[in-house]
Amino acid sequence: MDTSTLAIEVNGISKSYGTVKALDKVSLDVRRGEIFGLIGPDGAGKTTLYKILVTLLNADEGSARVDGLDIVKDYRNIRSRVGYMPGKFSLYPDLTIEENMEFFATLFGVTVEQNYDLVAPIYKQIEPFKKRRAGRLSGGMKQKLALSCALIHKPSVLFLDEPTTGVDAVSRSEFWDMLHNLREQELSILVSTPYMDEASRCDRIALCNTGHILDIDSPKHMVEKFDGKLYGIKARDMYGLLKNLREDNSITNCYTAGEFHHLLAGAGFDADKLKQNLVAQGHSDVEIKPIVPDIEDVFIKLLSNE
Amino acid sequence: MSTLKVLLKKEVLQFKRNSFLPRLVVVFPIMIMLIIPWVTTMDVRHVNVSVVDNDHSQLSQRIINKINASEYLTLHSVTGGFDLSFKSLEHGDVDAILEIPQDFEKSFITGSTKKLSISANSVNATKGSLGSQYLAQTLAASIKEMRASLSPAQAGDLVVIQNRYNPTLEYRNFMIPAILVILIIIITGFLPALNLVGEKEAGTIEQINVTPVSRFSFTLAKLIVYWVAGLIVITIALIVAWLVYGQTAVGSLLTIYTGAFLFILVISGFGLIASNLSSTMQQAVFFMFFFVMVFMLMSGLLTPIESMPQWAQYVTYVLPPRYFISIMRSVFMKGATFYDMRFNFLALAILAVVMNLGAALTYRKRS
Numbered sequence: 001m002d003t004s005t006l007a008i009e010v011n012g013i014s015k016s017y018g019t020v021k022a023l024d025k026v027s028l029d030v031r032r033g034e035i036f037g038l039i040g041p042d043g044a045g046k047t048t049l050y051k052i053l054v055t056l057l058n059a060d061e062g063s064a065r066v067d068g069l070d071i072v073k074d075y076r077n078i079r080s081r082v083g084y085m086p087g088k089f090s091l092y093p094d095l096t097i098e099e100n101m102e103f104f105a106t107l108f109g110v111t112v113e114q115n116y117d118l119v120a121p122i123y124k125q126i127e128p129f130k131k132r133r134a135g136r137l138s139g140g141m142k143q144k145l146a147l148s149c150a151l152i153h154k155p156s157v158l159f160l161d162e163p164t165t166g167v168d169a170v171s172r173s174e175f176w177d178m179l180h181n182l183r184e185q186e187l188s189i190l191v192s193t194p195y196m197d198e199a200s201r202c203d204r205i206a207l208c209n210t211g212h213i214l215d216i217d218s219p220k221h222m223v224e225k226f227d228g229k230l231y232g233i234k235a236r237d238m239y240g241l242l243k244n245l246r247e248d249n250s251i252t253n254c255y256t257a258g259e260f261h262h263l264l265a266g267a268g269f270d271a272d273k274l275k276q277n278l279v280a281q282g283h284s285d286v287e288i289k290p291i292v293p294d295i296e297d298v299f300i301k302l303l304s305n306e
Numbered sequence: 307m308s309t310l311k312v313l314l315k316k317e318v319l320q321f322k323r324n325s326f327l328p329r330l331v332v333v334f335p336i337m338i339m340l341i342i343p344w345v346t347t348m349d350v351r352h353v354n355v356s357v358v359d360n361d362h363s364q365l366s367q368r369i370i371n372k373i374n375a376s377e378y379l380t381l382h383s384v385t386g387g388f389d390l391s392f393k394s395l396e397h398g399d400v401d402a403i404l405e406i407p408q409d410f411e412k413s414f415i416t417g418s419t420k421k422l423s424i425s426a427n428s429v430n431a432t433k434g435s436l437g438s439q440y441l442a443q444t445l446a447a448s449i450k451e452m453r454a455s456l457s458p459a460q461a462g463d464l465v466v467i468q469n470r471y472n473p474t475l476e477y478r479n480f481m482i483p484a485i486l487v488i489l490i491i492i493i494t495g496f497l498p499a500l501n502l503v504g505e506k507e508a509g510t511i512e513q514i515n516v517t518p519v520s521r522f523s524f525t526l527a528k529l530i531v532y533w534v535a536g537l538i539v540i541t542i543a544l545i546v547a548w549l550v551y552g553q554t555a556v557g558s559l560l561t562i563y564t565g566a567f568l569f570i571l572v573i574s575g576f577g578l579i580a581s582n583l584s585s586t587m588q589q590a591v592f593f594m595f596f597f598v599m600v601f602m603l604m605s606g607l608l609t610p611i612e613s614m615p616q617w618a619q620y621v622t623y624v625l626p627p628r629y630f631i632s633i634m635r636s637v638f639m640k641g642a643t644f645y646d647m648r649f650n651f652l653a654l655a656i657l658a659v660v661m662n663l664g665a666a667l668t669y670r671k672r673s
Contacts, residue, residue: 054516076518084516090509094323095316106312107517133323149513 006065007032007157007188008053013062015048022048024211025062030157030190030204035183037202037219038192039295045211046192047087050161053190054084067156080108083150087162089142093135097126097145100134101152108153115154118185122178123148140171147178158182160191164198176201196296207299214302222298228252231271232260232291235283244281248274253304260289262297309519313527321531327497335489335539339546342485343478353437354382356391356400363411365452372448373404378440395427402426402437404445414452471639482547483634484607486566487627489543491601494536494570496594498528499577503590506581521669529574536570537563557637561644565637568654569630575661576626582668601627626661629653 008030015023023045030036038046051057053066055075064071067081091100101123105112116123126144129137134145143163150158160179164172176198179189191202199205199219207214207222215222235241242261245254252266271288278286293301321327355373359366374381382400385391394400403425407413413420424441428434502525505511514524540563547553555562577594584590602608604618605627611619622628629650636642644651 056512056515079516080518082516084513086509086512088509090513092316092320092510093508094320099316099319103312103316104513104517107309107514107519109309109518 005032006030007034007067008036008190009065010049010053011063013049013052013059013064015045015052015057015060021211023052023059026208026211026213027062028206028213028216030188032188033183033186034203035179035189035191035201037199037205038190038208039194039196039199039205039299040192040208041194043210044208046208047161050084050086050159050190050192054082054159055079080153081155082157082159083153083155084159085146085150085161085163087165089146091134091142091146091149094133096131096133097137098130100145100149101130104149105152110153112152115152118154118182119148119151121181122151139167143167143171143175147175151182156188158187158189160189162192162194164193164195172198196294196299199295205295207295207302209299209303212306214299214306219295222295223293226293226298226301228301229265229269230291230293230297231263231265231288232257233263233274233286233288234260235278235286237283241278241283241286244278244283248277250274253300255300257296260287260291262291262300264297264301310523310527313519313523314530317527317531321535327535330497331493331535331539332542334493335542336546338485338489339482339543340550343481343551346481347477350433350436350440351378352380353378353401353433353440354380354399355441356382356394356403357384358388358391358403358405359384359386360408361406361410365411365414365448366406368452369404369406369445369448372444373441376440376444379437379444392425395425398427400427401433402441404441414449415456478551479553479639480635482551482553483638484631486540486543486634487569487605487607487631488602489539490536490566490569490630491573491598491627493539494532495573495577495598496591497535497577498532498574499581499590499594500587501528501532502578502581503584503587506585507587522666525578525665525669529578532574533567533570536574537566540566553638555638556641557643561637561642561647562634564644565630565633565647565651565654568651568658569626571658572626572654572661575658575665578665579661579668582665601625604628606631623653624657626654626657629657 006029008028010026010028012025012027013023014021014025026045026049028036038044038049040046048057052059053064053071055071055078058072066078069078069081071078092103095103101112105115112119122144126137126141126148129141134142137145147160147163150160164175167175172195179191179201183189193199202219204216204218205222206216217225233241233245238256238261242254242256245251245261245263250266250269252264254261254263256262271290275286275288357366357370357373359370370381370384373379383391383394388403388405391400391403391405395403405423405425407420407422410420410422422445424438426434426438426441502511505514544555544559544562576597580590580593580597584593604614604622605611605625606622607627611622611628614622633642633647633650633654636647
C-alpha cells in the first residue's frame with residue numbers, strides 16, 4: 001500500500017515490562033481519514049501502543065510511522081503533528097478552561113483563534129464555563145476540554161486513549177458524534193476503548209488481547225465472518241442453566257451476556273432436544289432462540305480459538 | 307507570546323493559586339527566624355550548684371555570694387556535708403557540687419595548698435563541661451578579688467581573652483546564617499523537586515512531553531519561580547534578623563546575595579536530580595531527606611568541620627552547604643569580601659555546573 005495514504009503504519013512492534021510482554025509483534029495500518037478502533041480489555045497493551053506511537057516510550061523491536069514520519073528518527077516533527085488525549089485526565093486542574101487552551105495553543109505555536117473553527121463544535125459546549133478551573137469540571141466537560149486541547153494545533157493524526165471510560169452513556173454517544181464530525185475534516189483517528197458496543201462506531205477495528213492482535217477488519221465484516229450458530233438461552237435459574245450447558249458436549253462455548261446466555265452450537269447440536277433435556281433436568285421457563293452475533297461474541301470466539 | 311513566557315505565566319498562576327505555597331514562602335521564614343534562634347542555643351544557663359561549705363569563712367561566703375549573683379549559675383543549697391549534696395545531684399536537682407575544704411581561707415592567706423573540688427553531672431557533656439567551667443571562672447574571680455584586697459600590687463591578669471566577631475558569645479549569631487541555609491534548601495530544593503514529581507504523578511508531564519516544548523525551557527520556567535521565591539525568603543529572613551535581633555551583615559549584602567544565588571542554583575539542580583530519579587512524591591521526599599540530613603549534620607551547620615575525623619572532612623568538600631555556610635558566616639559576622647571568599651564561590655560555581663549537568667543527563671522525555 002502507498003505510504004501517503006496511511007496515517008499510521010505499525011510493523012512488528014514489541015514491548016516488554018520486565019518479564020511481562022505488553023506488546024507482541026503488533027502490526028496494523030490506519031488509513032487517512034478513518035476512525036480506527038483498538039478494542040480490547042484492560043491489559044491488552046492499548047496504552048503502551050499509544051505511548052510508543054506518540055513518542056513517549058521506546059519500543060523494544062519493530063518500527064512505526066506516524067503521518068509518514070518514523071517514530072524514532074523524526075520524533076520531534078511527530079510531536080507537532082499529533083494530538084494525544086491520554087486515558088487519564090492530564091490537563092492542569094488549577095488552570096481555567098481558557099488558560100489551559102491558550103497554554104497548549106501557545107506551546108504549539110498557534111493561537112486559539114487560528115484554529116477556532118476546528119475545535120468550535122466541541123469547545124462551544126464548554127465555553128460558557130471558560131473561567132472555571134479544569135479540576136472542578138464534570139467528567140464529560142473534562143473530556144471535551146481534553147479533546148479541544150488535543151485538537152487546538154490542528155493535528156493530522158489524533159490519538160485518543162480510552163476517551164469514553166468513566167463517562168455516562170449519553171456523553172459517550174455525543175462524543176462519538178463529535179469524532180465523526182472530525183473525520184469530515186480529514187483527520188485520522190486512532191481510538192481505543194474497552195467497550196465492545198462502541199466498536200460499531202469505528203470504520204475499522206483491531207481486536208486485541210494481552211499484547212496480541214486477534215483480528216483487524218471493519219466491524220460489519222467482522223460480524224459477517226462469524227462462522228457458527230449462536231443462540232440465546234434463558235431459564236428461571238440462570239446460574240444452574242450455565243452449569244448444565246457447560247456439561248453438554250454439543251455446545252462449543254457458553255457464556256453470560258445480559259438477559260440471555262449466549263451459546264455457540266457445536267457438532268450435533270439440536271435446540272429442541274436441548275430444551276427437552278433442560279426441562280428434564282428441572283429447569284423451568286426455558287427459552288431458546290437463534291441470535292445475530294455482535295462484536296463481543298466475535299471477540300470471545302477469537303479468544304477461545306487462541 | 308514566546309514559549310518561555312507562557313510557561314512562566316503558567317507556573318506563576320499555579321504558584322499563586324496554590325493555597326499553601328505563597329504562605330509558605332512568607333510565613334515559613336518569619337516563623338523560623340522568630341523561634342529557632344531563641345530555642346537552639348548551646349549557651350548553658352541555670353546550672354544548679356550545691357556548695358559544701360566546710361570552711362564557714364569570709365572567703366567561702368564571698369564565693370557563695372558570687373555564685374548566687376552569676377547569671378549562669380543558680381545556688382541550689384549550701385550543705386554541711388558532701389553526701390547531702392551528692393544526694394541532690396543523684397536526684398537531678400543539682401548539676402554541680404563545689405566543696406570548700408576546712409580552713410580554706412586560712413591556707414589561702416598562709417600560702418599552703420588546700421584545694422577546692424568541683425563535681426559535675428556530665429550526662430549532657432556540654433552542660434557538664436561548660437557548667438564546671440563557669441563555676442571555675444566564678445571561683446577564679448572571687449579569689450582574684452580576695453587576693454586584690456589582700457595585696458593590691460599582685461592584681462592583674464596573666465591571660466586576657468577577647469571573643470572576636472561575636473564578643474558576647476551569642477550562639478544566636480552563629481545560628482542565624484545557618485538558618486538561612488536551611489531555608490534555602492527547603493524552598494529552592496524541595497519545592498521545585500516536588501512540583502516536578504507532582505506533574506509526573508498527575509500525568510500532566512505526558513501532555514507536555516508530546517508538545518514540541520524543549521525540556522530545558524519547561525524546567526527553566528519552573529526553576530525561575532523558585533529562584534525568585536528563594537531570594538524573597540532570604541530577604542525576609544535578613545529583615546527579621548535585623549528587626550528582631552538587631553543583627554545586620556558586617557560585610558556586603560551583594561556578596562551575600564551572590565553566594566545565596568549560587569547556592570540556590572546548586573540546590574535546585576540537586577532537587578531536579580531527585581525529581582528525575584523518582585516517580586512519586588514520596589520517593590522524592592525520602593531521596594531529598596537522606597541528603598539533607600547529611601547536609602545539615604556534616605556541613606559545619608551545627609558542629610565545626612574541624613572537629614570531624616579526617617575522612618569525614620574530605621567528604622565535606624563535595625557538600626555544597628559547606629561553602630555557603632562558610633561564606634554566610636564570614637561575610638555576615640566578620641565582614642569578609644568577595645575576594646576573601648573566592649575559593650568558596652568558585653567551589654559553589656563548580657558544584658552548580660555539576661548538579662545542573664547531572665539534572666540534564668538524568669532527565670528523559672521518553673523512557
